[in-house]
Amino acid sequence: MNLERLANLLGMSKTTVSRALNGYPEVSERTRERVLQAARDNGYQANPMARSLALGRSNVFGIIYPLQPADLGDAMFLDVVAGMSAALEQEGKSLIIAPVSQAAELATYQQFVRGRRVDGLIVSRTQVQDERIAFLSKARFPFIAHGRTEHHAPYAWFDYDNAAGIGLAMQRLLGLGHRRLGLISAPLLLNFARQRKDAFVAAMADAGLALDTRYLIADTLDRRSGYQAMQQLLACQSRPTAVIVDNHLSGVGAVRALLDAGVRIGEEISVIVWGRMEDTLAGIAVSTIDQPDAARAGARMVQMLQALVEGTPAASLQELWQPALIEGATLGPPAS
Incomplete structure (x- = not known):
């Protein structure tokens, strides 16, 4: 069944039938329903290329x-x-x-x-x-x-709600008693990174805690930069007791740096990473802010x-x- 045969069956012009099938507003609802029912009853299927050309779309x-x-x-x-x-x-x-x-x-x-x-x-x-x-x-x-x-x-x-995700992480870490907290961020020209940093800074202020700029490291969006950022935090004389990594690509490198340094994760330094980690660090259940x-x-x-x-x-x-x-x-x- 093609368009011409369907139009002949209905006693309508091909233009009217085509417009009804493609949802044009100038076709009455009664006519549209009649055409659609006849198309279903007779197994009509539109030619997708012809339809896309008629609508001016590429699909x-x-x-x-x-x-x-x-x-x-x-x-x-x-x-x-x-x-x-x-x-x-x-x-x-x-x-x-x-x-x-x-x-x-x-x-x-x-x-x-x-x-x-x-x-x-x-x-x-x-x-x-x-x-x-x-x-x-x-x-x-x-x-x-x-x-x-x-x-x-x-x-x-x-x-995803960037502020809410960082809020969940900060609430948990502060509840555990952490006061020296660090943040490893993606480049701050990216909106998600800016929003997550702003939420981190706000949570620190709400908790009455001073920011240590040594603990804020940006421009990390892969394993190498995440690894180097965590090394930088470990080199601080008084290093943070907890770190949030705002993207999972950097998170892999950051956790690897802790492992290589022999740090007992969860005991000496707590870590939360934004994004899934189970496919990258076998045997380590990393705490994450998950985007389900x-x-x-x-x-x-x-x-x-x-x-x-x-x-x-x-x-x-x-x-x-x-x-x-x-x-x-x-x-x-x-x-x-």
């Missing part, structure tokens, strides 16, 4: 990503992408990832928008001041941000982006999921 969503070597081994990133891909496959759509250099990132966004290569974009690792989001907003091109930014115009975003359901989060972002493409206002497509503190063997009271 492709995209991620433009300045991939670093560590990203290829990042289980959380891969889980999110897997969730996106699975959700799109169910809808007969595709996901493309365009790896670019950091210098060429914005230019690549501009090329994708001018060429309408995709129906929408997922913007990852959002920055405090993000020129990608400013550009896409001005171009009125559909996108969802995986993370927030300080951009003031309404835009669609999905994020990474694959489901990826699928949800796809659903939100599809809703945006179909006309849902961006301001109503903003979701903040809650992280959870998963306690492992790396927590304990400060050594006396």
